[in-house]
Amino acid sequence: MLRDITLGQYYQADSVLHRLDPRVKLIGTIAYIIALFMCTNVWGYLAVTVFLCSIIVISKVPVKFMLKGMKAILFLIIITVCFNMFMTQGEVLVSFWRLKITKEGLIVAAKMAIRLSYLIIGSSLMTLTTTPNQLTDGLEKLLGPLKKIHMPVHEIAMMMSIALRFIPILMEETDKIMKAQMARGANFDTGNIFQKAKSLVPLLVPLFISAFRRANDLAMAMEARCYKGGESRTKMKPLKYQGRDIAGYLILVGFVAAVVATRWIP
Amino acid sequence: MSLIKTDKLSFDYIRRDEEGNVEAIVRAVDEVSLDIEQGDFIAILGHNGSGKSTFSKHLNAILMPTEGTVWVDGKDTGDSDNLWAIRETAGMVFQNPDNQIIGQIVEEDVGFGPENLGVETKEIWQRVEESLKAVGMWEYRKHSPNKLSGGQKQRVSIAGVLAMHPKCIVLDEPTAMLDPNGRYEVIRAARALNEVEKVTVILITHYMEEVIFADKVFVMDKGHIAMQGTPREIFSRVEELKAIHLDVPQVTMLAHELKKRGLNIPDGILTTEELVEALKKIR
Structure with a gap:
């Protein structure tokens, strides 16, 4: 049945990550991506890997669901790896015909591959543990301040949820x-x-x-049904931060700080 | 004062060509004057194009009269200051169940109306619970509307209107797209609202069987009110109904034909039981 399809790729499970406020998860994903691109050495990648693995365990989502998202960008990863491998100048390891594989090229390619796949796994973790509805709610609340500069935040969120329906x-x-x-x-x-x-x-x-x-x-x-836009509208399910959400923010700050700190480890 | 009063209400559909010149004017509703009392179950009958849906859209200010006036709870619908108050007083359920459910979960859809009215979160939940229970959909509150049957979806729509605590609910052909089971469910829910919750119900329909429970029936034809009265009075006039392309319920038709052949049966038989009783008396 077509009507049974789930949108996005929400995976129903009962975990702390599922219950977390969508705002924490949205900000968390952004912080995670920034941290991922701030890694300069092995320690940085180690920190990110530990963080990602523990989140996967906490989420109770089977790993194969995350790998599904990888399939879509496999081609992209291969191209990026190839380009980095062959185009980077440096100490030549292997060369045949006009192509040279350099040591630096290999390192850069490996870094790129890890970054891209971590990026996809991390962000699909967010969509796997958050319903589309919570996502739009979270976005509406997060972008709320933009209303001051006349961004139609409520309208955009409403459009998104109607589209999903x-x-x-x-x-x-x-x-x-x-x-x-x-x-x-x-x-x-x-x-x-x-x-x-x-x-x-x-x-x-x-x-x-x-x-x-x-x-x-x-x-x-x-x-x-008296819909007149976001003004003076109340919420049936208002977003409120709980203890676990504060804890989530603290863990995030700790994680980003740790990754930044690794930059000074030689 | 009556809950809804219309005075010589007329409405024109104006069709324009690409330059905006008037091509044709179609008068959909023509000088309709009627009164609807608080607490009544009203049915408005009419075949396609009789103006009944157009008329119903005036009752919560979706359309404004071209001529004449509509008062809902004493407020003139032509005055734009009254708009939201009128829509709060008169809720509306439409024909297509898919196109009026906004939420992705049943309970969220029912909460949509109260959210718009600015009701406190705690009270929204109370209202959602009451309304879903009133239409018998409480067990489905966590379901996606896409997985419900047509009749269930219409009951959710009714709950969505009910949660706004209106004085009156206008059901605009709520059963036109449903199967017989779904139609029965929806009509039963509407009657329960009227009897238990004391909400004024205005049912727009072209199914005769659905109007026999009404307190008062208005029959519309070509934008006019052609007949009005109790269901029994209306269904006594079988020939007139046929002249405006409306069928009467099967039993009523049978009783009418038997009477024409000389049997002594009263006019306006509405149910099988009544016909059985009448036939027993003859023997």
Whole structure:
């Protein structure tokens, strides 16, 4: 069933990380990425690895879910590694034809590969342990100060959550239209790429029309329920920091400090 | 004063061409005057294009009258200062259940209305619980709306309106997209609201079976109120209903045909039991 798909890639489990305030997780991810790119030596990478491994253990999310995200960027990692390996100047280890592998190149390539894969694992950990809803809530609250400079923060968050709600519905609709067109002899699978793209037109047109109709209906339903934007609106599930969130921030500060400190270890 | 009062309410749909010149004016609602009392269960009947949906959208100021006036709880809907107060008084449930649920979890959707009204967090939770229990959807509070049936989704929508504590709920063809089971669920929920919670219910529909419980029925045709009265009075006038393309419930039709053939049966039979009783008396 199409309606059963989960969006983002939330993995349901009961862990401290799941219960953590989304704001802590958002800021944590950013801090983690910054720390990752501040590493200069082995100690730095060791600190990040220890941190990442303990977070994975705490999260109770099976490791294979994190590796799934890696698959998508495997190609990118390979290209980066190759370029760094061959293009960096320095002490030549192996050379054949016009390509040279240098010692410095190998080190830089290894560093790049570790950084990229840690980056993906770290950020997918956040999306695996946070529901899309919590994410939008967290973002809205974090970006709140930007309202002062007339950024439509609430509106953006509302749009995100409505999009999340309607993606499964629109996917089901796509499926329905596709079947209806196929029943009348439409062909979506054969031909070269241009013919395939062209065959999507009779699918996209009705889909767009229906999406606009839905948007119109939804807007009316929201207005009928007194929706008038973010002003004077209360929250059913307000975000409030708990003890564990403060602890989370403290651990984060400790982690970043530790990574920065490793820069002075020779 | 009555809860809802309309005076010579008319509404035109204006179609414009690309330059903005008026191409055609269609009068959807034409000089409708009616009164709806607090606590009533009202049904508005009409076939497609009779103006019943357009009329219903005036009751919580989604549309403004072209001519005439609508008062909801004594407030004129034409005055934009009254807009939010009117929408708080008269809630609205629409036809398509998918296009009116905003939350990704049932309880969040029910909380959407009270959130907009600026209700305290603690009270929101109370209202959500009350409303979901009133429509019998409390066990589904943690579910995603996408996994519910049509009837269940409409009950969630009703709960969402109920949580705003309106005096009146307008249901605009809430059952048009549902299967018979879902229709039954929704109508039962609407009746329970009226009887238990004492909310005024205005049900817009073209299903005859759904109006037999109403206190008062208005039949609309071509933008006018063609008939009004109790369901029994309305269904006594089978020929007139047929003339405006409305069917009567099957039993009513059967009783009517039997009467035409000379059997002594009263007018306006609404349920099978009534017909059985009437037939027993003849023997």
